[in-house]
Amino acid sequence: MPEGPQMVLLKEQAEHFIGQHVLKAEGNANNIPFDIMKDQELTDIKIFGKEILFCFPHFTVRIHLMLFGKYKIDGQLNQALRLGLEFENGAINFYACECRFITEPLNKVYDWSTDVMHGSFNPDKALEKLCSKPDRLICEALLDQHILAGVGNKIKNEVLFRRQVHPESLVGEIPETVMKKLVDECVKLSFEYLEWKREETENEHWEIYKKKECPRDYIPILKEKIGKSGRSCYFCDKCQKLYLPDNN
Numbered sequence: 001m002p003e004g005p006q007m008v009l010l011k012e013q014a015e016h017f018i019g020q021h022v023l024k025a026e027g028n029a030n031n032i033p034f035d036i037m038k039d040q041e042l043t044d045i046k047i048f049g050k051e052i053l054f055c056f057p058h059f060t061v062r063i064h065l066m067l068f069g070k071y072k073i074d075g076q077l078n079q080a081l082r083l084g085l086e087f088e089n090g091a092i093n094f095y096a097c098e099c100r101f102i103t104e105p106l107n108k109v110y111d112w113s114t115d116v117m118h119g120s121f122n123p124d125k126a127l128e129k130l131c132s133k134p135d136r137l138i139c140e141a142l143l144d145q146h147i148l149a150g151v152g153n154k155i156k157n158e159v160l161f162r163r164q165v166h167p168e169s170l171v172g173e174i175p176e177t178v179m180k181k182l183v184d185e186c187v188k189l190s191f192e193y194l195e196w197k198r199e200e201t202e203n204e205h206w207e208i209y210k211k212k213e214c215p216r217d218y219i220p221i222l223k224e225k226i227g228k229s230g231r232s233c234y235f236c237d238k239c240q241k242l243y244l245p246d247n248n
C-alpha cells in the first residue's frame with residue numbers, strides 16, 4: 001500500500017496538469033459524475049496522508065490507492081480503468097482505487113495538521129492523541145490515519161526499529177520522551193522515504209522491513225502479524241524494547 005511519500009511523489013509527477021482543463025473524464029467509478037468534470041479546470045492537487053485530491057472550482061475528486069491501486073501517467077494499464085482524466089498536455093489514469101466526489105470545502109473535510117508531511121503537521125497534538133489511548137499497541141497506534149496520516153506499514157516498522165521500540169509495546173507504558181521521538185521519526189523518515197522514492201533507491205535503505213537480519217545484532221529478524229489489524233511487523237527481539245506493565 002502506498003504511504004504518504006509515494007503520494008507526494010505522485011503529486012509532483014502530476015503537477016503539470018494543474019491549470020489544465022479536462023478534455024475527457026471516464027472510468028467505472030460509480031460515484032463519480034464524469035459528465036460534470038468535462039471542461040473543468042484542475043485548480044490544484046493536494047495530498048492528505050495516503051490520498052490524492054484533484055481540486056476543481058466547485059468540487060474535489062479524492063483517490064485512495066488502497067492495497068492494490070495503480071496509476072499511469074500518459075499511458076494505460078491492461079486492467080479496468082477506474083478513473084481517467086485527459087488534459088491537453090497528457091492524461092492520468094487510475095486503477096483498482098477508491099474514488100470519492102467531494103463537494104464540501106476541503107478544510108472542513110480534512111485536518112491537515114494530522115498529516116505528517118504537511119507543513120501544518122502538529123506533533124504535540126499527535127502525541128496527545130496517541131497518549132489518550134494508552135491501552136493500544138504502538139504498532140497499531142502509529143498506523144492510525146486520524147493521528148499520523150500518511151504513515152504506513154513500512155514507515156511504522158522502520159520508525160519502531162530506529163527508536164528501538166518493540167511493536168507489541170503498550171502506548172501507555174512507553175515513556176513520553178520516547179513517544180515524542182517516535183512521532184518525530186515518523187516525520188523525518190517520511191521525508192527521507194520521499195527522497196529515496198525520487199532516487200528510486202528505497203530498497204537499499206530499509207533496515208528492518210522485509211529484512212532477514214538485524215543490522216545491530218546480526219540475529220534473525222522476526223516477522224509477525226500483531227494486533228487486530230493483522231499488519232506485518234518486522235522487528236528484533238533483542239534491540240527493540242518491549243514496554244509492558246512490570247517490564248520497564
Ligand SMILES: [Zn+2]
Nearest residue numbers: 214217236239
Ligand atoms: Zn537487534
